[in-house]
Amino acid sequence: MRDWNTEDIIIDVNKAYVLRRIGKYSPIVAEKIIHTFIPLDNLCVGSPNTDVCVYASLPLKTNVVQLATIVAPSHTIQTRSLYETDRLSSLIGKDMRRILAQHHPDEMIRNTKSIVHYIDDKFYYTKNEERELITPIVNTSYIYSGFSRIRPTLIELVLKQINANKIGVEYLPYLDLKRFLEAAYTTIDTSYTISNTQEALDDFIQLIIGQSIFALRYCSIDKRTTVEIQPCMVMSTVFSHIRNDAAHIYFIYQLIPLSVMNNNTIYSYTNLPKLIGINVIDGKLIVWKKDSDLNDCTFTPIFQCKKLPVFISSSKSSCLSQLFDDEQSIANMCEISRSNNINENFIQIDNDVWQFNAIQKTEYCEFDIDASNVKQKIFLNKAAIVRFPCNKTITCTSSTLQATSCKDHRIFIKSDAQPGIQSQSHFVLPLKNMTQAIITSYQSQLKNSMAELIIALDLKKNKVTEGFQDIFVYATSIVGLVLVIIFLYIIKLIKNKLQKEVRNLELLVEDLIIV
Numbered sequence: 001m002r003d004w005n006t007e008d009i010i011i012d013v014n015k016a017y018v019l020r021r022i023g024k025y026s027p028i029v030a031e032k033i034i035h036t037f038i039p040l041d042n043l044c045v046g047s048p049n050t051d052v053c054v055y056a057s058l059p060l061k062t063n064v065v066q067l068a069t070i071v072a073p074s075h076t077i078q079t080r081s082l083y084e085t086d087r088l089s090s091l092i093g094k095d096m097r098r099i100l101a102q103h104h105p106d107e108m109i110r111n112t113k114s115i116v117h118y119i120d121d122k123f124y125y126t127k128n129e130e131r132e133l134i135t136p137i138v139n140t141s142y143i144y145s146g147f148s149r150i151r152p153t154l155i156e157l158v159l160k161q162i163n164a165n166k167i168g169v170e171y172l173p174y175l176d177l178k179r180f181l182e183a184a185y186t187t188i189d190t191s192y193t194i195s196n197t198q199e200a201l202d203d204f205i206q207l208i209i210g211q212s213i214f215a216l217r218y219c220s221i222d223k224r225t226t227v228e229i230q231p232c233m234v235m236s237t238v239f240s241h242i243r244n245d246a247a248h249i250y251f252i253y254q255l256i257p258l259s260v261m262n263n264n265t266i267y268s269y270t271n272l273p274k275l276i277g278i279n280v281i282d283g284k285l286i287v288w289k290k291d292s293d294l295n296d297c298t299f300t301p302i303f304q305c306k307k308l309p310v311f312i313s314s315s316k317s318s319c320l321s322q323l324f325d326d327e328q329s330i331a332n333m334c335e336i337s338r339s340n341n342i343n344e345n346f347i348q349i350d351n352d353v354w355q356f357n358a359i360q361k362t363e364y365c366e367f368d369i370d371a372s373n374v375k376q377k378i379f380l381n382k383a384a385i386v387r388f389p390c391n392k393t394i395t396c397t398s399s400t401l402q403a404t405s406c407k408d409h410r411i412f413i414k415s416d417a418q419p420g421i422q423s424q425s426h427f428v429l430p431l432k433n434m435t436q437a438i439i440t441s442y443q444s445q446l447k448n449s450m451a452e453l454i455i456a457l458d459l460k461k462n463k464v465t466e467g468f469q470d471i472f473v474y475a476t477s478i479v480g481l482v483l484v485i486i487f488l489y490i491i492k493l494i495k496n497k498l499q500k501e502v503r504n505l506e507l508l509v510e511d512l513i514i515v
Helices: 051-057 079-084 085-100 105-112 154-163 175-188 196-205 291-296 319-325 432-515
Strands: 009-012 018-027 030-039 064-071 114-117 121-126 141-144 147-150 210-217 232-241 249-259 261-263 265-269 277-280 286-287 310-312 336-339 346-350 352-354 363-368 374-378 382-385 392-395 411-414 420-422 426-428
Touching: 009 346, 018 277, 018 346, 030 105, 030 154, 064 085, 079 286, 085 210, 105 114, 105 121, 105 232, 114 141, 114 175, 114 432, 121 175, 154 232, 175 196, 175 232, 232 432, 261 352, 265 432, 336 432, 374 382
Parallel strands: 009 411
Antiparallel strands: 009 018, 018 249, 030 114, 030 232, 064 210, 114 121, 141 147, 210 232, 249 277, 261 265, 265 336, 277 286, 286 310, 346 352, 352 382, 363 374, 363 392, 382 426, 411 420
């Protein structure tokens, strides 16, 4: 379990489940600031009359002007409500003054002739050779379908974002945006790989707490006469961050149970949580009680939720502990259901990973190896997990799998046959052992259920016997009580009769005496 934090997908063939990593979670979330320094000299050539460019050209004593501070809406993450505009502005301003005084970003801009990003005492920028195939953003006219259009400058895009009171970094050119995300994600998760820039941007925007925008007449703490003045604009972005030395860091995974088929019957785990957090140091687990609790969560590399999770001890006597304990071969404490309803013979586990289950006859799938249209065929006659190459249409006997986008993820296989990291573009992983394991678990569970049922019936039988005995005792007691009552009543009748006869004798004696 200690090595799981570096893997994106863990497939446990022995115990029939998949873990797909989402991100990190900690009850304590801190903030991190990334500063983007945008040189104004060349950009102001195209838009010299904008307020920022006019300010940069005026001989004023004031160096730094704050244009705006924008706080992200707190509709998802509860902690964002703790940040007010003044507090955020003060936090960013203090950090920026430190950078201007200690690191001189004006020299970095002058040497690189590029937009520069600063975070964790490091500068990140795009080298000129990387821009050769990219058209720079300038304020020029171009002809398209007979119409003349004006391409907005970077400054205009930033000012438009300020006017819209909007959070984001879409104003950056593509290469600078990519470098920005690489710098930010380096501090979030060193094992995170950006495969899709737009997806990475969408995830990062959900982590943003707020932004401040500054205009600087010279991109340093003071004006230095020995060097050429370098005006710039600074976009400072504050985002959620988990410290690496945090006491409790949990890696959040989506828990996917794998189903197996045997004799036209599907077996699979039930009542497993959809998400689970694992502390790889002490093995502690966290889950969310209800699926509805996950509606107010952000599924990003920094996983955050309004509802707090439930902490589960790593006891040996639970389903989850058996699933994740390498020393236990089966998880017989997990509830397993069976069904004859077979909807489809394959399911998609992840982007390019599939599980083929209900294979009635030999199934073969083919795809192009390269642009030469050479076909590669895979034959499947038993249940298996298959990884197909991305960006290729897969044609199988019973169906066609559409091409999936390529995603750089690390797949770790827990299997007796093919253990370890699988880096091949395609592989086939038989599920014979998994089928045997889950059937064994089901039979063990069924046996335990039958034993519990027999014990319950015995207890019920004993209770019925005891009930009859109690009824007999109660009935005997009632009959005895009735007999006693009848006996007492008869005695009373006899007593009354005797008393009446005695009275008659007394009256007779009295009459005789009188005579």
